[in-house]
Amino acid sequence: MTVSPERWQVIKTVFGESLDVDAAERADFVAARAGGDREVEREVNSLLLALAQEADLFERPALASLTVDDAADFPPPATLLGRRVGSYDVLREIGHGGMGVVYEAARADDQFRMRVAIKTIWRGIESAAIVGRFRQERQILAALSHPNIAALLDGGVTDDGQPYLVMEYVDGAPIDSWCDQRLLPVRQRIGLFRQVCDAVQYAHRNLIVHRDLKPGNILVTADGTVKLLDFGIAKLLGNREDGTDSITRGALHPLTTVYASPEQVRGETITTASDVYSLGVVLYELLAGRPPFAQNDLSPLELQRHISDEPPRRPSGAVTAVTASRTGEPTPMKLARQLEGELDAIVLMALRKEPERRYSSVELLSQDLDRYLADLPVVARPDTIGYRARKFVRRHGAAVAAGAVAAVALLAGSIGTAMQARVAERERDRARTEAAAAQRERENAEQVSQFLQGVIATADPSWDAPTQRLGGDSANNAMLDAVARRVDSELLGVPQVRATILRTLGRANAARARVAVAETQLTGALALHRQQNDASGLRDVAIDLAALGSLYGQVGRLTTADSVFRLSAETLGRLGDSSSIDFARTSNDWGLVALAQGRVRDAAPRIDATLRALRGLGRDTTGEYAIAMGNAALIADNLGRIDEAERLYRSSLAVFARVRGRDFYERGFSLHNLAIVLTLKEQHAEALSLMAAADSVWTFFLGANHPNVAVSQIGLAKVLHQAGRDSAALSHLLRAENILRRNNMPKDHPDMARLDAVYGQVLLGLGRLDAAERRLAHAIAIRRVTLKPRDWRLGDVLGSMGAVLVARHRYADAEPMLRESYSMLDEEFGPLHPRTVLMARNLILLYDGWNRRATADSIRATLAKAR
Amino acid sequence: MAPEDSQDVTSLLLDLQHGRPEAMDDLIPLVYSQLRTLAASYLRNEQRQHTLQPTALVHEAFLRLVDQRTATWQNRAHFLGVAAQVMRRILVDHARRRTAGKRGGGKIVTLDEELTPQAERLDLVRVDEALDELKAVDERQARVVELRYFGGLSIEETAQVLDVSPATVKRDWVLAKAWLFRALRDGQDTS
Incomplete structure (x- = not known):
């Protein structure tokens, strides 16, 4: 059977996607994705069937299918097994790699049969250079005598000329798994790690750099003693014999690049600072449960580039629920809190890219950890790291702002020069020169404006945040304002460039919730682009409109947002442009506005269009796709299809996880919404940790006072309320209210309604009925105005109000409210949805309290039957 | 294997990287014999229930055949690619021989x-x-x-x-x- 290459590509894609779909739905999925192409459908299904039958047949390498019967076909190799080496009997092979094999052996003449490890060179590779290395390792080990370094006991040459080393036998586990198996808490992990520091520090004092520090070389014995192993690629400082440094030896250990320092992957000189870095990686992994740069999803070259150039995330930002549980913490938030501040600073200091900016010795690293353990003020933090970091940021921040301002001047200047050139040249050949000068002007402007946009964009958290968080809100705001002033004063003569920069500024300010400034800049950009009467101008108009629409949506001006987006989409439509990235973005954001207005069925086709466009563009492993997928999940969520919603949220998070080397603040939405779904499913523990993760994503990207953080705080309150922990919920609501107030949210903003709705529920749970009633009344008032009449969110808050009235024994007032609420929820989600069921329970409470047992029982019966 | 083989393989790999594909003809026999030796080591280890992983064979060959002081990431990857190909040939040849022996006709x-x-x-x-x-x-x-x-x-x-x-x-x-x-x-x- 032959398949055309184009078809094979489709088959590959559909096959891959279908693996993410539940087995039961796979056939439908394949049929849908094949889009009527019977051959694709048949082929994918046949391959899926084969995969199901295949039963990991190929997982054992082909060699493993050979047995001893096959051995006759292969000549025997040399081994030390079963032989006597010096005064030791070689008992078994315990490992191999590097340049040779390591055996376990026992002293032949010793009645206690002391166990040792014997290391040899592979037979057949005894070249002068390798024997030289082996000799050097012996020399290095002989110089080292430390309780945390596996000791050299003996060494020699076998009868048939094979060199060997006899070493202390270490019966232990790699430090990371040792800690994880014992659920060792953070402080004890640090204590253990300090033993590693001791050993490395001792080696450094003996002018020896280890160069290959990693958990596999750091064993811990059952009694908790650290033993550092494998000085096989260690280097004697000042010993020029080993002229071929770093990367050459690094090649021996390709899979441990994760622990290699930037100078190691760049092939630069290796010093003790390289060991400080590798120790930083090991510590990072012990605390956060993963290395700063993970290998998965990165090609080797990409991994090298990340190590060399990308700043690592703070350890506290990298923890997960799994890590938390391994350190015995109940939630990732708790673990993150412990790491935040001092430990983050210590680890990041060890991980600086520039060797000279790390701790200048392992001793200093170790001392700082010691101070942390003793609850003493850590030198590194207020006096060293904090100070230096602030200074650096200030310098860096100023440099960024200065660069941006200078770029505006340059832009103005280059355009000015081009214009002068035009005037001068006009004398000679008017028509030709004018065209050339105009071209040059465009190119200059384009170049500088791209640079400038890059600089501004760094202040926009949705672009590339982790590095930028250090800059702090105020530094970035000041930078944006400085650029804006220059743009206004110096770019008046070049409207198109000015418009593009205004839009970039507007977006950055919008993302930083600086609404008024953003609106002025975006409408300014729009007005300028409108003057440009061609297709590219029209496209810019559409993009400006979409940016404005997002801004209006963000501040709750939904009707305006809706019409602005409509205009944007229609403009793109007029350009015949419904598969471009701009269309995908507009369509997505427009869909979100419809969702916010409660018009779910209008939202669905818009989000679908976005997903389709992104897939068509081959952008289905991007952050944007993950975001749109999250929105599709939200639609399913709003339609009451919570299982589907859960699945889509999880896929959205999976796509986020697949995007290389970047995190997105939008991931917070998928985390937040999945948490709410799980709350409905009464999976409180996971819900809480997801919501906490959403909160830390937003705090990290947007700063602690961004309205999104209010949303996640309300979310935490909601999750806690559903778990019956109302008093814990209260403090989150206070924080949320504070944040919303600081941001001058309009009183009828959806977030205000949300705040009051959850507030009301929590207060009801605490029995504070007056306050609950006030809050709920406010939420009802907002939702009656901003949502369509029978929106479920209105029903939800009416139901809460009904519950308050039941608690006040005002049954006659409560009944119509609960009835209305129930019918709205039933209408929206059906009778089986958790929200509807909850309301049915409220009705039962009502009729029980009201002594209308028959009605209560009939609802009970309906509920039971529905199950 | 003599030490000079190690230099041979290293320079053959460099030749390959520098666009001299005929170096492959010299390289394969060296890799072939090394891998056969290692396969034998693997089989005998298994006989004694030992743990040399078959996954490691091509690495071992690399460590034995390539001068580690001048080895780079690139020529390691290159070598592993060649070695896997050779391993396939070794194992398939072996299987073919066995099949012929047992079934008496290459069935x-x-x-x-x-x-x-x-x-x-x-x-x-x-x-x-x-x-x-x-x-x-x-x-x-x-x-x-x-x-x-x-x-x-x-x-x-x-x-x-x-x-x-x-x-x-x-x-x-x-x-x-x-x-x-x-x-x-x-x-x-x-x-």
């Missing part, structure tokens, strides 16, 4: 349906043929199988050799396994 041994999949011993001669067919459909997937199944390389190492992301290798690997299994199964049905 293809088919999968035995009576056995559970875990116990099944794949007919490497058939796998080899199926892999050539797969190569015509999707060359990279065939390479992934060669590196993973014959070379015993991990997902990450395979990614290094092919210079693609581990995620890509995983996707290719799943589909390739399904494809090969089907080819073997269907081949059996018709035989």
Whole structure:
């Protein structure tokens, strides 16, 4: 059977996607994705069937299918097994790699049969250079005598000329798994790690750099003693014999690049600072449960580039629920809190890219950890790291702002020069020169404006945040304002460039919730682009409109947002442009506005269009796709299809996880919404940790006072309320209210309604009925105005109000409210949805309290039957 | 093996990298004999229930054959690629000989349906043929199988050799396994 290459590509894609779909739905999925192409459908299904039958047949390498019967076909190799080496009997092979094999052996003449490890060179590779290395390792080990370094006991040459080393036998586990198996808490992990520091520090004092520090070389014995192993690629400082440094030896250990320092992957000189870095990686992994740069999803070259150039995330930002549980913490938030501040600073200091900016010795690293353990003020933090970091940021921040301002001047200047050139040249050949000068002007402007946009964009958290968080809100705001002033004063003569920069500024300010400034800049950009009467101008108009629409949506001006987006989409439509990235973005954001207005069925086709466009563009492993997928999940969520919603949220998070080397603040939405779904499913523990993760994503990207953080705080309150922990919920609501107030949210903003709705529920749970009633009344008032009449969110808050009235024994007032609420929820989600069921329970409470047992029982019966 | 072989292999790899493909002809016999020796070591270790992983063979060959002081990431990846290819040849040759010996005529041994999949011993001669067919459909997937199944390389190492992301290798690997299994199964049905 032959398949055309184009078809094979489709088959590959559909096959891959279908693996993410539940087995039961796979056939439908394949049929849908094949889009009527019977051959694709048949082929994918046949391959899926084969995969199901295949039963990991190929997982054992082909060699493993050979047995001893096959051995006759292969000549025997040399081994030390079963032989006597010096005064030791070689008992078994315990490992191999590097340049040779390591055996376990026992002293032949010793009645206690002391166990040792014997290391040899592979037979057949005894070249002068390798024997030289082996000799050097012996020399290095002989110089080292430390309780945390596996000791050299003996060494020699076998009868048939094979060199060997006899070493202390270490019966232990790699430090990371040792800690994880014992659920060792953070402080004890640090204590253990300090033993590693001791050993490395001792080696450094003996002018020896280890160069290959990693958990596999750091064993811990059952009694908790650290033993550092494998000085096989260690280097004697000042010993020029080993002229071929770093990367050459690094090649021996390709899979441990994760622990290699930037100078190691760049092939630069290796010093003790390289060991400080590798120790930083090991510590990072012990605390956060993963290395700063993970290998998965990165090609080797990409991994090298990340190590060399990308700043690592703070350890506290990298923890997960799994890590938390391994350190015995109940939630990732708790673990993150412990790491935040001092430990983050210590680890990041060890991980600086520039060797000279790390701790200048392992001793200093170790001392700082010691101070942390003793609850003493850590030198590194207020006096060293904090100070230096602030200074650096200030310098860096100023440099960024200065660069941006200078770029505006340059832009103005280059355009000015081009214009002068035009005037001068006009004398000679008017028509030709004018065209050339105009071209040059465009190119200059384009170049500088791209640079400038890059600089501004760094202040926009949705672009590339982790590095930028250090800059702090105020530094970035000041930078944006400085650029804006220059743009206004110096770019008046070049409207198109000015418009593009205004839009970039507007977006950055919008993302930083600086609404008024953003609106002025975006409408300014729009007005300028409108003057440009061609297709590219029209496209810019559409993009400006979409940016404005997002801004209006963000501040709750939904009707305006809706019409602005409509205009944007229609403009793109007029350009015949419904598969471009701009269309995908507009369509997505427009869909979100419809969702916010409660018009779910209008939202669905818009989000679908976005997903389709992104897939068509081959952008289905991007952050944007993950975001749109999250929105599709939200639609399913709003339609009451919570299982589907859960699945889509999880896929959205999976796509986020697949995007290389970047995190997105939008991931917070998928985390937040999945948490709410799980709350409905009464999976409180996971819900809480997801919501906490959403909160830390937003705090990290947007700063602690961004309205999104209010949303996640309300979310935490909601999750806690559903778990019956109302008093814990209260403090989150206070924080949320504070944040919303600081941001001058309009009183009828959806977030205000949300705040009051959850507030009301929590207060009801605490029995504070007056306050609950006030809050709920406010939420009802907002939702009656901003949502369509029978929106479920209105029903939800009416139901809460009904519950308050039941608690006040005002049954006659409560009944119509609960009835209305129930019918709205039933209408929206059906009778089986958790929200509807909850309301049915409220009705039962009502009729029980009201002594209308028959009605209560009939609802009970309906509920039971529905199950 | 004499020490000078180590320098030979290293310079042959460099030749390959610098666009002298005929260096492969000199390289393969060296890799071939080294891998056969290592395979033997593996088989005898297994006999004593020891733990030398088959996955490690191509690495061991690299460590033995290439001068480690001048080895780079690139020529390591290159070497592993060559070694996996050679390993395939060794194992398939061996299987072919055994088959010929047992069946007395090179008849293809088919999968035995009576056995559970875990116990099944794949007919490497058939796998080899199926892999050539797969190569015509999707060359990279065939390479992934060669590196993973014959070379015993991990997902990450395979990614290094092919210079693609581990995620890509995983996707290719799943589909390739399904494809090969089907080819073997269907081949059996018709035989």
